[in-house]
Amino acid sequence: MPRTENQNEEIRLATRTTILNSAIQLFAQKGYAHTTTRNIATAAGLSVGLMYHYFDSKESLLRAVFDFAMARIDERITAVLQTSPPDTVIPNLLHAIFDLLASEPEFWSLFYILRTQPAIMALLGDAFRERTALLRSCFVVELAQAGWPQPELEGYYLYSLIEGAIQQYLLDPASYPLAEVVEKMIAQFGGNHEPV
Amino acid sequence: MPRTENQNEEIRLATRTTILNSAIQLFAQKGYAHTTTRNIATAAGLSVGLMYHYFDSKESLLRAVFDFAMARIDERITAVLQTSPPDTVIPNLLHAIFDLLASEPEFWSLFYILRTQPAIMALLGDAFRERTALLRSCFVVELAQAGWPQPELEGYYLYSLIEGAIQQYLLDPASYPLAEVVEKMIAQFGGNHEPV
Amino acid sequence: MPRTENQNEEIRLATRTTILNSAIQLFAQKGYAHTTTRNIATAAGLSVGLMYHYFDSKESLLRAVFDFAMARIDERITAVLQTSPPDTVIPNLLHAIFDLLASEPEFWSLFYILRTQPAIMALLGDAFRERTALLRSCFVVELAQAGWPQPELEGYYLYSLIEGAIQQYLLDPASYPLAEVVEKMIAQFGGNHEPV
Amino acid sequence: MPRTENQNEEIRLATRTTILNSAIQLFAQKGYAHTTTRNIATAAGLSVGLMYHYFDSKESLLRAVFDFAMARIDERITAVLQTSPPDTVIPNLLHAIFDLLASEPEFWSLFYILRTQPAIMALLGDAFRERTALLRSCFVVELAQAGWPQPELEGYYLYSLIEGAIQQYLLDPASYPLAEVVEKMIAQFGGNHEPV
DNA sequence: CATGAATGAGTATTCATTCAT
DNA sequence: AATGAATGAATACTCATTCAT
Numbered sequence A, B, C, D: 001m002p003r004t005e006n007q008n009e010e011i012r013l014a015t016r017t018t019i020l021n022s023a024i025q026l027f028a029q030k031g032y033a034h035t036t037t038r039n040i041a042t043a044a045g046l047s048v049g050l051m052y053h054y055f056d057s058k059e060s061l062l063r064a065v066f067d068f069a070m071a072r073i074d075e076r077i078t079a080v081l082q083t084s085p086p087d088t089v090i091p092n093l094l095h096a097i098f099d100l101l102a103s104e105p106e107f108w109s110l111f112y113i114l115r116t117q118p119a120i121m122a123l124l125g126d127a128f129r130e131r132t133a134l135l136r137s138c139f140v141v142e143l144a145q146a147g148w149p150q151p152e153l154e155g156y157y158l159y160s161l162i163e164g165a166i167q168q169y170l171l172d173p174a175s176y177p178l179a180e181v182v183e184k185m186i187a188q189f190g191g192n193h194e195p196v
Numbered sequence E: 001c002a003t004g005a006a007t008g009a010g011t012a013t014t015c016a017t018t019c020a021t
Numbered sequence F: 001a002a003t004g005a006a007t008g009a010a011t012a013c014t015c016a017t018t019c020a021t
Helices: A005-030 A037-044 A048-054 A058-083 A086-103 A105-115 A118-145 A151-171 A178-189 B005-030 B037-044 B048-054 B058-083 B086-103 B105-115 B118-145 B151-171 B178-189 C005-030 C037-044 C048-054 C058-083 C086-103 C105-115 C118-145 C151-171 C178-189 D005-030 D037-044 D048-054 D058-083 D086-103 D105-115 D118-145 D151-171 D178-189
Strands: none
Touching (some): A005 A037, A005 A048, A005 A105, A037 A048, A058 A105, A086 A118, A086 A151, A105 A118, A105 A151, A118 A151, A118 B151, A151 B118, A151 B151, A151 B178, B005 B037, B005 B048, B005 B058, B005 B105, B037 B048, B058 B105, B086 B151, B086 B178, B105 B118, B151 B178, C005 C048, C005 C058, C005 C105, C005 D118, C037 C048, C058 C086, C058 C118, C086 C105, C086 C151, C086 C178, C105 C151, C118 D151, C178 D151, D005 D037, D005 D048, D005 D058, D005 D105, D037 D048, D037 D058, D058 D086, D058 D105, D058 D118, D086 D105, D086 D151, D086 D178, D105 D151, D151 D178
């Protein structure tokens, strides 16, 4: 008996995900340029030809990886936004971001590996800028509600601090005092703004 | 009759510099992997063979580019350290860094293009970590003298902020409020620490 | 639907053999260093890429050529050893060797083209020495059985004679009196040793 | 005061010889194809440009190496022919050849390295054949005088034996019983032919 | 005579992509 | 859906040779 439409769909999705995960893993490990399509297919346990049934090209795979990874962040952020009591949003967002960093560093690593390559930014630059702005705007909203005087500016400031911390941690995870830095961030931006 | 030793030395230095400049330019523009040795030679206006007369390999060119770029930063930093009155070191360092960013963004761009590529970090990782630590330690020393309670931690914090700001600026120079962010940094870390 | 395992196996063997034959032909004609991988692929009627699908490198192709050629000799020698009545082994071995020389001179030519190149001997030296010793030992055994007083030494002597004859023939096939020389070899070493 | 014509001539000759010696050394060590012109110049302690004043091309250097090496053999052979009493010519020739082999193996090595490369034989083939024939004819003359019935054939036989021995020795100098083999050669061909 | 900077065609090798089965 | 054989353009690097000084 042939597979039902549904079963086929399921298989397709599962295979797609397998490929994406292999690609994420490998791009994070070796960079986009140094990862071959054959590498990915092998890691995913299927043939090159089949991989091209799921993704038209290495470039389309890259876009898919980007979307997949971003969706993952979105998910976390959204969960925090929906479940956190008003005053705890910023600390919770920070924890969400840095917990992900500690548990899956290669995930954020991938983010910067891609974002700093001119050839890749030519493809995904706008998407990256959009996502970044979106994430930053979450902080801006919260800072405004907490009574900060220039929430837009403080959002840029805080977000720069976050990205800088992530990158410094990735550069040298053994030495970077991640927990303390995050604590300090929360101390500075996590509560209501004290009127002077 | 052969050229004198001096003439040769001059020619060599000039050619080397030309090649190096082309390499910096192109690595910053297109990334290391997407820049071909032929690209560099053509941009420098000379033959591939000659390029290999000066640099053993694309990799050795990469190292030279790295050293050259680092020397450039060192120079600026050292100048600030030697000429600034005690209390103005941090503001001056920050200005030195961000003036360079505003005037030669491709210079810092190159820095991150290189630092986020696994294949490159396999070669230059230690050098990068060393340099970063060195630069951060400049801030730590100053923070300690300004009476900060945990200068080591505050150094990590400030340095993360700096790198995050640079990267956010590079991602979207048109929108990023660089001047204000720097001002805010100076406001936070540029003076003496207020005893609580 | 993919090809069956068998179909693939067949294709692979056929293609491999085609490549190998082209390589043998060209190495024998122009030497290893002067044969380009493109030469081989073109002669085999396929693309460079495909050649690398079958052989990792020019060097691995060289090893394969060596093994193939050696297997060819082995085959002939073994056949003689298994089918010859005791007293006729040496004459038959000599005929086997020199018949091959007369009918496929480029085969032996290849043998010496490879064996006299330092770069190649660095790779295959031990293999060559081993094979040579093996073949010589066949003669030693027979000489011993035929009652020669110093079969080891006479083996070296006879084997030197053989190789010298092959090379002299290859140097100038038109003039070299191959048949008579072989006849003379057989007269000297082909029968039982006359007790003095 | 400028150098005299004679002094110049002397210097030129000395330099030429230095270059040739370096070339011989390197060709013997690494083969013709793997020796670069720069290698030779460096080994000879002079610049590439100067080397091209002495030799038009790598090919012309090859020819000169060939002539130089051959002249060296000729010299030895001629000396033996002129100084040996009639009956001792063959033993003395053999000693001359094999003494050279033992003391300067790279010299004979070069001989075979060159003689088995198709690209080189395209240039020097005739020269090689001529030289070989010449040397063999020395033996033929002596064999005839010693009363051998088919001196032409025996000359081919003996000469094959000589070349085979040289090559076998070069293949594995540590194991090859050179002295005994030579002794045996002399025993077989060194005296007068016994009438049957 | 002497130098070594400069050239550029040539070589081994890789890899995204296609396609017959 | 699935395979892996096949393609060929692209790339880092080498080397004989030339030439200005």
